[in-house]
Amino acid sequence: MREFIDGATAVARAALDAGCDFFAGYPISPATPLLLHMVRELPRCGGVAIQTEDEIAAISMCIAAAMTGRRALTATSGPGISLYSENIGLAIMGEVPLVIVDVQRMGPATGGATTPGQGDVQFVRWSTSGGYPIIALAPGSVAECYSLTRRAFDLAERFRAPVFLLTDKEIFLSMSTVALDSYEYPPVRPRALAPAQMDEPYAPYRPGPDHTAPLFSPIGGPHIVRFTGSSHDARGFLTKDPATVGRLNEHLWRKIEDHVAEIELAQADLQADACTLFIAYGITARAMAEAVRQVRASGRAVSALNVQTLWPIPERTLLQALAASADGPRAVTRIVVAELNLGDLRREVERVIYRWAATTGRRAPEIIGLNRLDGEMITPEQFMVFV
DSSP states (O other): EEEEEEHHHHHHHHHTTTTTOOOEEEOTTEEEEEEEEOOOOOGGGTTTEOOOOOOHHHHHHHHHHHTTTTTTTEOOOOOHHHHHHHHHHHHHHHOOOOOEEEEEEEEEETTTTHHHOOOHHHHTTTTTTOOOOEEEEOOOSSHHHEEEEEEEHHHHHTTTTTEEEEEEEHHHHHHEEGGGGGGGOOOOOOOOOOSSSSSOOOHHHHOOOOGGGOOOOTTTSSSSSOOOSSSOOOOOOOOOHHHHHHHHHHHHHHHTTTTHHHOOOOEEETTTTSSSSEOOOOHHHHHHHHHHHHHTTOOOOOOOEESSEESSHHHHHHHHHHHHHHHHOOOOOOEEEEESSSHHHHHHHHHHHHHHHHHHHOOOEEEEEEEEOSOOOOOOOHHHHOO
């Protein structure tokens, strides 16, 4: 069985299946279809969907809804992320479980509103001050739009943090034929709630063991919950005590950084005798897959890595690919990172590879960027010139 579906429909369906019961958004191409889906469907499921007056209102309402116990979702594109940025920081500081869909288009500024792009990779990572880690998933197909949306909601609950779904105009708006048995259904955990009766007063920001997220209690629920964007203690009281502030900021960092091996996702398609490794994500991964098929059909070898977590970068999978090639008949001597930007992911690949080379004493492969900035997509033929 197959269906004809676009990425926006798949994301909306996954959000509803994941228990999303609140959506707020402002119309912006190419993210508007998700707003339309949620305004139409969410009230039928007992949820609330709101078209707000602007992007600042949209993410503000989602933060408020999440802190009262709702499972919240919002969607925008690059210019909207600019307006979201202050409240992204608030969501990080306040440990708010929230999913943010960013349907990328060509920039900068208004750029090409209906033109494909992948220019927000570094933007979402550094959109707020402090440099604290975030989680960003990148679906490379309509089926992955469904599965990674579910995973985004699960990660938001687990880490009490904003999680980005970084898709793009082409996957979001283009219709695709999808086999029903290709969908994956990762579980979405319930929110970890503090018991109504506790032996000691509830502290809304007391980390769990090993810097896991604090137990949640909704505002208006059985406990007093203070919510602030300022440095605070475990009870939510503002403080400048160095030890307390240090513990808070370390927790915001370590609750994600200590678990990157459990978060990162990538699909590795490796050949032991390949000296070239392709890396791509989102819509560009489709062209990569076709290039790999054609290269291998011609009798040549090539390896490929489809990155599904842009943040944290799947460092372990990347290094495993290099280690496997180093122990095989031929080592990877060239890495081609393909993306519709100036090299956002390539910078991270270079960081990982050069550090690996420095610590192992091995020679780093040549790292090449395959980039387009003209509003057109990367083609399989552009990959194939490197093999």
